Amino acid sequence: MKWESVSDFFAMGGYGLYVWGSYLVAILCVIGEVVWIRIRRRTLYKHLGLRKGSILRGEK
Amino acid sequence: MTINWFKYASPASFYFLAGRMIPYFSIAATLFLIVGLYIAFFSAPTDFQQGEAYRIIFIHVPAAWMSMFLYVVMAFWAGIGLAFNTRLSSMMASAIAPTGAMFAFLALWTGAWWGKPMWGTWWVWDARLTSELILFFLYIGFMSLQAAIDDPRRADKAGAVIALVGVVNVPIIYFSVQWWNTLHQGASVSLIQSPKMATAMLSGMLIMVLAAWMYSIVMILIRARLIILERERHTAWVSELKEGVLE
Numbered sequence: 001m002k003w004e005s006v007s008d009f010f011a012m013g014g015y016g017l018y019v020w021g022s023y024l025v026a027i028l029c030v031i032g033e034v035v036w037i038r039i040r041r042r043t044l045y046k047h048l049g050l051r052k053g054s055i056l057r058g059e060k
Numbered sequence: 061m062t063i064n065w066f067k068y069a070s071p072a073s074f075y076f077l078a079g080r081m082i083p084y085f086s087i088a089a090t091l092f093l094i095v096g097l098y099i100a101f102f103s104a105p106t107d108f109q110q111g112e113a114y115r116i117i118f119i120h121v122p123a124a125w126m127s128m129f130l131y132v133v134m135a136f137w138a139g140i141g142l143a144f145n146t147r148l149s150s151m152m153a154s155a156i157a158p159t160g161a162m163f164a165f166l167a168l169w170t171g172a173w174w175g176k177p178m179w180g181t182w183w184v185w186d187a188r189l190t191s192e193l194i195l196f197f198l199y200i201g202f203m204s205l206q207a208a209i210d211d212p213r214r215a216d217k218a219g220a221v222i223a224l225v226g227v228v229n230v231p232i233i234y235f236s237v238q239w240w241n242t243l244h245q246g247a248s249v250s251l252i253q254s255p256k257m258a259t260a261m262l263s264g265m266l267i268m269v270l271a272a273w274m275y276s277i278v279m280i281l282i283r284a285r286l287i288i289l290e291r292e293r294h295t296a297w298v299s300e301l302k303e304g305v306l307e
Contacts, residue, residue, distance in 0.1 A: 002102065009101070013112035018177045022116045022170040026123070029162050033279060036158075041286055048293055049302055 071148050071288045072297045078281040085281070089274035096271050099264030107261075114261075116174040121249075121265055122272040124167035127195060128230050130160035130276060134202070135227040138220035150216035151291065153223060154206060155284035159276050161199035167192055171244075179243055187236035188244035191229055198226035212291055 003009040012019040045051070068074050100118040107114040134156040141150030171189065172182040183189065202222050209215035232239075237246045249255045255262050292298050 002105070012115065013106065015111060015113035015177055018113055018173045019115050022119060022173045025169050025173075026119045026166055029166055030275070033159065033162055037279065037282055037286070041282070044286055044289060048289065048298070050289075 069146060069148055071151065071292055072295075074148055075285055075288045078285050082278055082281050085274050085277045089271055089278055092267055092271035092274055096264055096267035099260060099267060104260040104264050105258055110178060113174065113177045116170050117261070118264055118268045120167060120170040120174060122269040123163045123170060124192065125269060126272045126276055127160055127164035127167050127192070127199075128233055130156050130163065131195060131198070131223075131230055132227060134160060135223040138216070138223040141216055142220035142224070147291070148288075150213075150220070151284055151287045152280070153216070153219065155280045155287055157199055157203050157206075158283065159279045161196060161203065163272070163276075164192065164196035164199055168196060175243075184243050186242045186244055187240035188233065188242050191233040191236050194229050195226075195233060198222065198229065202226075 010016055010020070068077055096118065100115055104115070104118075106112055134153045137149045137156070138153035140146060141153060168189070171192075175184070176182050202219050205222060206215040206219045209218055236242060237244055248257050249262065249265075257265075289298060
């Protein structure tokens with residue numbers, strides 16, 4: 001293991017702010033896109049009278 | 061045996077095909093992401109010049125590549141839709157734009173957070189950064205224009221014009237580091253030279269690129285299905301879908 005401790009891992013050799021600032025926003029972007037697409041789907045399904053299901057199962 | 065290649069150009073056939081493919085691409089995206097992140101944080105060594113800050117590369121490069129690649133694919137489908145009036149092509153272009161915009165934003169954001177510790181600045185009006193910012197605005201312009209026009213077929217045509225004019229920006233982004241003297245570094249990975257980075261760094265980056273690919277495919281297929289339903293809501297097959305005949 002290249003990290004000596006958990007805090008060593010989060011410190012990222014002093015660049016923690018920049019590394020985690022990048023990764024955090026990347027995660028937020030992905031979550032944001034998934035949430036946005038789910039809202040769009042729910043609105044459309046309600047409008048069309050289709051029943052709900054899992055978006056990733058890709059059911060009919 | 062003959063295969064009818066035009067079968068899946070019909071929105072209805074594509075709707076069901078896409079629905080069957082989504083689970084596989086979701087699984088692939090998750091697996092690549094787990095392996096990629098493991099390599100990014102636990103297996104790739106510390107960079108001798110940049111320390112741990114270079115680990116931003118594992119999102120920065122995949123995001124930047126995807127933003128450019130998706131733009132070309134979007135312009136391609138928009139162009140096909142404009143030239144041949146094929147409905148599904150234009151729907152694909154609209155389905156790609158938000159994911160492309162998200163990756164363009166991420167490339168800029170992670171670039172800023174990498175630039176600050178390495179160059180001492182969040183932003184500089186350098187050719188690479190400026191042309192990537194223009195790419196982001198092109199995506200936003202494409203989406204805003206389409207949203208502003210009520211008639212979907214006219215929105216497709218107007219969007220296609222922006223998409224096709226803007227495609228000239230993609231080679232500019234790619235070659236900007238050669239054509240101009242930029243603060244941004246040149247390509248570390250290219251098709252004609254051996255990569256200028258450690259194997260673990262390179263493999264981690266390429267696996268993250270694959271994860272970004274799979275993620276994009278999932279998002280684009282889901283969005284394409286929603287656009288198809290929206291636009292085809294008055295057709296017979298959507299009525300059958302609603303009534304549960306097409307189970």
